[in-house]
Amino acid sequence: MAYLTDKFWRTFKPFLILKNLFRKPMTLQFPYESLPPVEGYRGRHVLDLDKCTGCFICCMICPNKAIGLVDFRGRKYPQVDLGKCCFCQLCEEYCSVKAIKLSKEAMMVTMDKESAILGPEALSKTPTQ
Amino acid sequence: MEEREIAFLTIPFGPQHPASGHFHALLKVDGETVLGLEPHPGYLHRGFEKLMEYRVHPQNCVLVDRADVLDPFSCELGYANAIEKIAGLEIPQRGRYIRTIMAELGRILSHITWIGVLSMVLGFDSANKIAWGDREKILRLNEIATGGRLYPCYLCIGGVRRDISQEFVDETSKALDYLEGQLSFYDYFVFKNETFVMRMEKVGRMSAEEAIDLGATGPNLRACGIDYDVRKDEPYEAYPEVEFNVITREEGDAYARSLCRRDEIAESISIVRQLLKNLPDGSYRVELGPECITLEGESYFCLESARGEKCFHVVSDGSPCPYRVKIRAPSFLHTLTEFPYLAKGSTIADIPAIYWSLDSCPADMDR
Numbered sequence: 497m498a499y500l501t502d503k504f505w506r507t508f509k510p511f512l513i514l515k516n517l518f519r520k521p522m523t524l525q526f527p528y529e530s531l532p533p534v535e536g537y538r539g540r541h542v543l544d545l546d547k548c549t550g551c552f553i554c555c556m557i558c559p560n561k562a563i564g565l566v567d568f569r570g571r572k573y574p575q576v577d578l579g580k581c582c583f584c585q586l587c588e589e590y591c592s593v594k595a596i597k598l599s600k601e602a603m604m605v606t607m608d609k610e611s612a613i614l615g616p617e618a619l620s621k622t623p624t625q
Numbered sequence: 626m627e628e629r630e631i632a633f634l635t636i637p638f639g640p641q642h643p644a645s646g647h648f649h650a651l652l653k654v655d656g657e658t659v660l661g662l663e664p665h666p667g668y669l670h671r672g673f674e675k676l677m678e679y680r681v682h683p684q685n686c687v688l689v690d691r692a693d694v695l696d697p698f699s700c701e702l703g704y705a706n707a708i709e710k711i712a713g714l715e716i717p718q719r720g721r722y723i724r725t726i727m728a729e730l731g732r733i734l735s736h737i738t739w740i741g742v743l744s745m746v747l748g749f750d751s752a753n754k755i756a757w758g759d760r761e762k763i764l765r766l767n768e769i770a771t772g773g774r775l776y777p778c779y780l781c782i783g784g785v786r787r788d789i790s791q792e793f794v795d796e797t798s799k800a801l802d803y804l805e806g807q808l809s810f811y812d813y814f815v816f817k818n819e820t821f822v823m824r825m826e827k828v829g830r831m832s833a834e835e836a837i838d839l840g841a842t843g844p845n846l847r848a849c850g851i852d853y854d855v856r857k858d859e860p861y862e863a864y865p866e867v868e869f870n871v872i873t874r875e876e877g878d879a880y881a882r883s884l885c886r887r888d889e890i891a892e893s894i895s896i897v898r899q900l901l902k903n904l905p906d907g908s909y910r911v912e913l914g915p916e917c918i919t920l921e922g923e924s925y926f927c928l929e930s931a932r933g934e935k936c937f938h939v940v941s942d943g944s945p946c947p948y949r950v951k952i953r954a955p956s957f958l959h960t961l962t963e964f965p966y967l968a969k970g971s972t973i974a975d976i977p978a979i980y981w982s983l984d985s986c987p988a989d990m991d992r
Contacts, residue, residue: 509813522758522761523758533768534765534768534769534772535792536769536772536787537768537772538772538773538778557681557683557684559680559684559685559687559688582687582776582778583773583778584687584776584778585772585778585786586683586684586687589786590683598772
């Protein structure tokens with residue numbers, strides 16, 4: 497009996513795969529649809545120009561030296577090289593006035609290296625997500 | 626005699642072989658039989674141990690992720706614990722529980738990835754795709770808890786950087802239920818598949834004495850019948866407070882190593898469930914004082930990563946950066962000592978199966 501049951505399962509179990517026809521696909525058709533980032537996702541930086549004091553701490557703590565200070569409106573503000581950034585969120589954690597934050601914006605692809613460097617003005621724009 | 630020497634052929638395995646990863650080995654073959662294997666690691670050497678000497682401890686906690694791409698939590702846990710040992714910090718209970726949950730999720734992540742890669746190497750692409758789809762469940766949990774998918778940058782000196790939310794607890798329970806169901810599917814689809822068994826059984830067999838001599842750790846050692854697990858023998862974090870079995874097998878071949886890892890996934894699922902059930906309230910991180918910036922001392926910390934025993938030896942001389950960091954990576958020994966030993970006498974077709982049954986990660990190997 498056990499032999500017959502085994503034979504039965506061996507013969508018919510492969511057909512169980514047909515149930516996948518009625519399931520939702522595991523993949524998404526990117527770029528038409530994409531997985532929404534979760535709350536607290538570490539994406540592009542957002543800089544609050546009013547809060548930032550130009551204290552240099554984000555530049556000091558960045559492990560990849562992706563943040564540098566530049567002149568903007570007569571003051572020093574950070575600029576971020578997204579090509580170097582590893583999105584570790586240490587800049588946000590160490591900022592004493594909470595001026596720099598990581599947003600949920602995940603689409604940061606550019607065609608050249610220069611446009612991956614975001615100055616204070618670009619950083620202060622509201623993220624798309 | 627001269628004719629015989631001409632019959633030997635040296636063929637490369639990797640670094641462009643689909644089964645090799647960033648690893649190169651030269652096989653000396655006589656027909657189909659492998660007479661010797663000469664490993665050439667270093668294709669993924671990024672010099673992390675040196676880089677860490679130029680960075681302060683919080684920066685190193687996020688940098689060390691990259692030392693083992695498939696199981697990043699173990700690296701973070703090892704470095705953070707080594708520094709906490711020097712500083713003499715006591716981590717809050719909730720922090721320890723969260724760390725252990727993440728370490729176990731990292732182990733499941735690594736083992737599921739390994740199922741996928743091993744299946745691909747054996748020419749079983751369907752299982753590869755399914756395993757990588759299941760891996761996505763754990764990556765999503767990483768994203769919810771830490772904000773990052775592959776590189777969590779989550780553990781820090783003194784605890785964890787964020788608290789886990791109720792959403793994470795619910796999603797983890799769902800994902801674990803799903804993965805537990807998938808394990809029986811993998812049993813049917815992969816581990817009891819006749820082709821898989823024929824390719825893995827009695828291949829790359831080593832005895833317990835040989836495994837100890839070759840420096841095997843983790844599932845590779847336990848598959849030879851030795852009951853050694855750092856989580857049980859030198860418990861750290863919240864492991865003393867959970868009940869789990871150390872998975873061992875007697876055969877010592879590639880199939881036994883595979884089944885050991887499969888059973889470890891089930892054991893890790895049970896550990897995470899226990900920890901989530903008893904998750905204590907309270908603080909998850911201790912505030913570091915100024916004395917933690919300049920540490921002086923030396924520490925050595927071992928933990929059980931997905932691949933085996935991973936150790937961190939940190940020397941700090943009172944400056945903000947460590948003076949020296951040495952990582953004992955399990956993949957290094959698995960590939961440089963065990964792989965050539967097991968490859969000798971096997972056939973060329975068995976080489977990828979032996980290599981991936983040892984579960985080497987080139988990133989972990991070269992650091």
